[in-house]
Every structure is written in structure tokens, then in C-alpha cells.
Amino acid sequence: MVEIITIGDELLIGQVVNTNAAWMAEEINGAGWSVRQITSVSDNADEIRRALDEASGRAEVILMTGGLGPTKDDITKDVLCDYFSTRLVINNQVLKNIESFFHRKGFPLTELNRNQALVPESAHVIENLLGTAPGLAFEKNGKRYVSMPGVPYEMKQIMEVYVLPELLKSSGDQVIVHKTVLTQGIGESFLAKIIEEWEESLAPDIKLAYLPSPGIVRLRLSMRGTDRMMMEKKMAEKVDALQKLIPAYIWGEGKETLEENAGKLLKEKGKTLATAESCTGGLIAHRITAVPGSSGWFTGSIVAYANRIKTDVLGVSLQDIESHGAVSREVVESMAAGARNYLKTDYALAVSGIAGPDGGTDDKPVGTVWIAVAGPQGIKSRKFLFGDERMRNIQRSSTAALGMLREVILKEE
Amino acid sequence: MVEIITIGDELLIGQVVNTNAAWMAEEINGAGWSVRQITSVSDNADEIRRALDEASGRAEVILMTGGLGPTKDDITKDVLCDYFSTRLVINNQVLKNIESFFHRKGFPLTELNRNQALVPESAHVIENLLGTAPGLAFEKNGKRYVSMPGVPYEMKQIMEVYVLPELLKSSGDQVIVHKTVLTQGIGESFLAKIIEEWEESLAPDIKLAYLPSPGIVRLRLSMRGTDRMMMEKKMAEKVDALQKLIPAYIWGEGKETLEENAGKLLKEKGKTLATAESCTGGLIAHRITAVPGSSGWFTGSIVAYANRIKTDVLGVSLQDIESHGAVSREVVESMAAGARNYLKTDYALAVSGIAGPDGGTDDKPVGTVWIAVAGPQGIKSRKFLFGDERMRNIQRSSTAALGMLREVILKEE
Secondary structure, X not given: OEEEEEEOHHHHOOOOOEHHXXXXXXXXXHOOOOEEEEEEEOOOHHHHHHHHHHHHOOXXXXXXXXXXXXXXXXXXXHHHHHHOOOOEEEOHHHHHHHHHHXXXXXXXXXXXXXXXHEEEOOXXXXXXXXXXXXXEEEEEOOEEEEEXXXXXXXXXXXXXXXXXXXXXHOOOOOEEEEEEEEEEOOOHHHHHHHOHHHHHOOOOOOEEEEEEEOOEEEEEEEEEEOOHHHHHHHHHHHHHHHHHHOOOOEEEEOOOOHHHHHHHHHHHHOOOEEEEEOOOOOHHHHHHHOOOOHHHOEEEEEEEOOHHHHHHOOOOOHHHHHHHOOOOHHHHHHHHHHHHHHOOOOEEEEEEEOOOOOOOOOOOOOOEEEEEEEEOOXXXXXXXXXXXXXXXXXXXXXXXXXXXXXXXXXXXX | OEEEEEEOXXXXXXXXXXXXXXXXXXXXXXXXXXXXXXXXXXXXXHHHHHHHHHHHHHOOEEEEEOOOOOOOOOOHHHHHHHHOOOOEEEOHHHHHHHHHHHHHHOOOOOHHHHHHHEEEOOOEEEOOOOOOOOEEEEEEOOEEEEEEOOOHHHHHHHXXXXXXXXXXXXXXXXXXXXXXXXXXXXXXXXXXXXOHHHHHOOOOOOEEEEEEEOOEEEEEEEEEEOOHHHHHHHHHHHHHHHHHHOOOOEEEEOOOOHHHHHHHHHHHHOOOEEEEEOOOOOHHHHHHHOOOOHHHOEEEEEEEOOHHHHHHOOOOOHHHHHHHOOOOHHHHHHHHHHHHHHOOOOEEEEEEEXXXXXXXXXXXXXXXEEEEEEEOOEEEEEEEEOXXXXXXXXXXXXXXHHHHHHHHHHHOO
């Protein structure tokens, strides 16, 4: 068992979301270990010591992040010296790394940064190639401890070069196999009802979890044992059966995103895409361009936030906007057609909706969203009714739009 | 003291980032209470019980989220019955809420959802207006416990209607005052060096923390005591002194975002904005349109991911692209001018860069980004050199661009 302790006042006052813990937990699982508990405590010596004591009683490996920065609020190193009965000494290798780090960046070296070369004498020092605070590994009573900086990419690098290889070396025979099926277009409880019998047919050693997020429900199957091949096979059979049961809702597996999946489809077919976004305001284009290599199939987007851009750039008729409103089948279809013609792509995806908090009417309440896909075989459009919350409406609109795009591409095969 | 226990296997295998805990912690702080620890445990009865026991030993109020869903993996309710020595009974009010929830949505009611009306008999039931699992409050040995669903907006609603008002009622005289100063355009250790004397001048009861995120460092001052007015005054003086020390780097205070801040400036001056985005792929437009009311000053964006859109839509000359490359002063300035003319706004922000992982050269490595702002008084442009990581480069580019926009607007005053 592994435990993660994330240290920092910013976590306990909610100023920072703990993305480090999620990333670490996923990687630790991948290396064949389970995470028993994730604990966040403040930059306070007593609290850090207590968390270390408690975690040591439950796990063999304790991973810490945070509190190693150059500034005065960072006290983890002092606590570690005390906890492992050692003292701070200058480490020349770390000092050299810090100096060369600043030299590479062309920045002058401050005294604060030079102090980061002070490390606990008994620690095994893990080089930080991306920053100034090194990783620190300790052993005590047969338990292993690693302290890492809280800056995500620095922590990740130390996990990758040191922690994960160490965990893999000693994970023994036990492996955990996860398989995640990605669904879209159906709510959690309806899905549970449709797949009830299938769920009951799962062997007791297969654990199922429902993970809902705006517009998407992920189904995660987990199994623990020693025979990876047998487990993979058993799970694959169950996933196949599920695939036959709800083909319309399943769009992928594992960590794939909807935008990666849509991109893969377009790439396979040698087709291109553009978007025309009103209420999603660029989020669809952002999600798409977050995928490395998306320039191969995505040309661009017209974010037509003002109606004037809808008419002037996308060629929507002013009359359509005046008689049907900007959030209407007519306007969204003509946005899609306009983007497809103007940006010269095979497909174009258009969204127009009322994200809120203002702009709703009795006829078209906040959450009303029209989505259209223009493709080689014409235009498809659909109306959605999401909820009251602006950011959630924007998120769900972008997910529903990517889902619709996928559907249309597959139907046109 | 409050403790937060977030329950769910998905947290311990890293499939879900714990955004609930951050939101709750911030609100709890705002209500005058401190969070001592945040603990994530799996959907396992023993682990949940242990976490409850430990938290009860440290805090007066224990808030739980997760494990209340309709599906089989959700076991929190059973554990609570056991922990508080009670049993599940049908609650008619909850059943009515569930029925009307499904009626409103136009969905049929499943047996699984009906079961959500089963609640621990000794619990105080808190209505869930946005979903089917109600909140559950308990008391035991003078400690208070509230269990809430893990779906963020359902949890938030229960926090707002019940938990926060209860905390406010009993927060006594102690208050915590936070003040956060937002800086941009300078790294953590350089900032620490410049403000070293100021930092040393802080009274010992004022705590300072550095919170770096891509392109931004937030400085948070915290103070605890009973005299809010005196504390506010003391902190305001320190913030004023800081403002005088580093005026060029400070752009705001509190929870404001750079996009909100830029929007406020534009609105005050009655000016409008458009963007032309290449490597940021719509992220700037998305950040802007996430701000409610941004339609008052933002007209739209041309996401010119393909060079063809840069020439055809934005009017960049093909010759400029061929002789200087798409990531160059010439091209980004002409993108900004093109967007400003074409979308008819006062200002236009343009970004062109190499986000990676591919596309870097010796001359222009991955992370090279050009940003331009076109305004009534001409065009300003600047080259940035960020790092190796695609998403981080996209994030930092969008932040640097919004920072530059702000700078130009202020200079043109």
C-alpha cells in the first residue's frame, strides 16, 4: 500500500485544487500498487509529523509533495530533518544543478535558490531537472518515504525517473487491472437500469464503478490478482458483452477523450473539421487543439460571440436571427454551413445556446442549446436542454457537440 | 476545526481530481472555520469508519462527500447507519422530491432512484434540489457530521443551504482574514527577492504564502483573530506598501481572473475586443467567454489553426508566412491587425507559437510564442520563450496574452 500526503496551506483553504494527488494515484496504480489514503495537511510541523506517523502505520510507501519551495512558508525540509533525525547539509551536486538551471534560463541566481541545495544529510537525493528543489528519499523502520516539490511538472519528473521505477521493482506478483468504458448521451441511473443484468453477471472479483461527469458517464471495471492475462481476458469478455448491449452510447475505452476519438475518426478518413461557436466561446476548438497533431485535421474556428460575426463572417441571414432568434435550428444550421464553406472543410460543427445566467426566456430558458453538424451529406441539427449553471452548460454543450460530430461521421461511413 | 472526508475509489486510482475538497475548503474558511485535514478514502466500509473515527478525534465538524449515488458501488449510507447505530427507512418527503425531480426532467423513475429515498432514521435530512441523493446530518458525542453527494453542484447546493449557514451560526468570535495579491510576469524566486524586506516587515501574526501557477504568482496574506476591522486595516496597509514596491507586476486582488480584470477595463472604457488565435486554439476566447457578461465587450475570435485561415480570413500575406514563418513578429502583428479590422473592434489580441511536442527548430524551439495587441494607437508585439510541455505552453501563452492586453490598455489611457 502507498499513501500520499500533500502539504500546503493553499490546499486547506481551497486556493489550489489537488491535481497532483490524482496524477500520482493513477501512476501508482499503473505500477501495481494501491493507494490507501490521500491526506492533505497544512504547512505546520506538528500536522506534517502527525500525518507521517499515521501514514507509516498503514502503508509501506509514503509519498509527500509540497513545502520544498525557496520561500519562508515552505518548512517540509526542516520537518523531515527532525523526523528522520538528521540535519541539513550543502549538496554540491544539487548546487551545481541549481546553478546550471539558472544559467540555462539566463536568470541570476538568488540566495534563496542557493539555499535549496541544503538537503537532509541522510536523504537519497533525486535530481530535479526542471526546477531547483530536489526529491528526497528516506527509509525508516522498513518504510520508504519520498518528498517531492509541489510544482506539478517537477513532481511528475521525479515520479517518473525515481518513484515509479522503484515501485515497479517491488510490486511483486500482485497487479491491478482497470478497464474503463466511455459512454455519452445517457444519464447514470438510466444506464444502470439498462445494464442491470450485465452488472449482476459480473464475477464477484470484478468491481464496477460509475463515474459521471458533464455529458459523459465512465464505467470502470477493476480486478486485482496475479494473472494479468487471465484478468485481461475475463474483463475483455465483459466489455464485449456490454458493447453489444449499449452500442449507441459507448464511444471509447480507457483514457481517450471524445476529441481525440473524433480526431482519430477524421484522420482515418482523411477528412477535415472546422467549428463555429457561440455559447461555447472557443471551448470546442480549445479541446480539439489540446490534442497533439490536431493540426492535421482541424483548420480553425469562428467564435461568433456577437451576432454581427454570425452574419458578417459566417453568412447567417439577419432575417433568420430576427425571426427565429440566435438560438434556433435555422441559425445554428446556417452557422455550420457557413463555417464549412468559408473554412473549406469536410465537416463543420456549430453551437448556439443560452449559457446563462442571463438571456433566458420562457420559450428558451437558460440551458437551451442548438447544435448542428454540416458534412458532405448535408446538415443534422438537434436541440438540447441542459441546466442552470453557466460553466456546466458550456462544458456539456462542447461534449454533446463532439458526440454528435462522431455520430454523424460514423453514420456517413 | 472542520475536516473533509471525500469518499470514492475514483479518487484513489486518480480517475477524478478532487475539486470538491478545494471548493468546500474555501467556503468553510469564508465562514470563519479552518480545515485541519482533507482525507480521501475508498468506497470501503472499514476505511470510511476509520477515517470518521480519526477525524472525530481532531475536529468538531466532519463533512463527507461521495458514495451516496444510486449504484451498487455506493456504500456510504450503510456505513453511516452502522456508525450512528440507526437503520434505513423510507423518507416520504425525499421520495416526493425524487418523483418530482424525474417528472420535471421528463424521465421515468427507476427502482434504483426510488431507493435513494431510503435514509438513516436518526439523520436530519437536507433536501437535494438538483439531484436524488439528499444530504444527511448527524450528531454524536458533541461532534457534527454531514454526508453529501459527490456530484459537485449537488454538494454545493447542500453546502449553501445548510452547512455554511450552520457553520456561520457557530463560528464564534474567531475570524480568518485572507488577502490575495495577484501578480503576473515574474517568477516566484525573483519576486521573493524583490519583496524580501517587505516580507520581513510583516508582523508575526501575518502569514505569507506564494502560490505559483502557469504565468501567475499569487501572494496570500492570512491573519487570524477576533477584530476583523483591525486585521483588514493592518493587511490593507501591507498590500498598499507592496503595490508601491512592484506596481508593474500586480494586476489584481482576491479571486479575480486576468480575463475578468481585462474585461472590467474594457467595459469601463467602452471598448471592444476580438482575438486571433493560433497555438492557443481558442483558449483565450474560452477564458473570456467563461466570464458572465463578456458579450458586452467581446465580439469573437478567429482560431486560425491552419495557415490558410491566417491568409484567407485574417489577411496575413502568404509571403510573410513563407519568409518569416507563421511564428514571427510579422505574422502575429498582421493577425492582430486583421482581426481588429475584420471583426471591427477597438482591440485585437493575436497569438502564434509552437506549443509542441512537434514543430520546434533550432531557431524556434518548442515554447516560442509571439503575441501582439492591436489597438487604436497601433500594434505592440513581444516574443516569449516558455517550456517543453504542450498544455503548459498553451496555458502560459493565454495568460501572457491577457497580461499584455491589460498593459496596452492601461498605457493608452
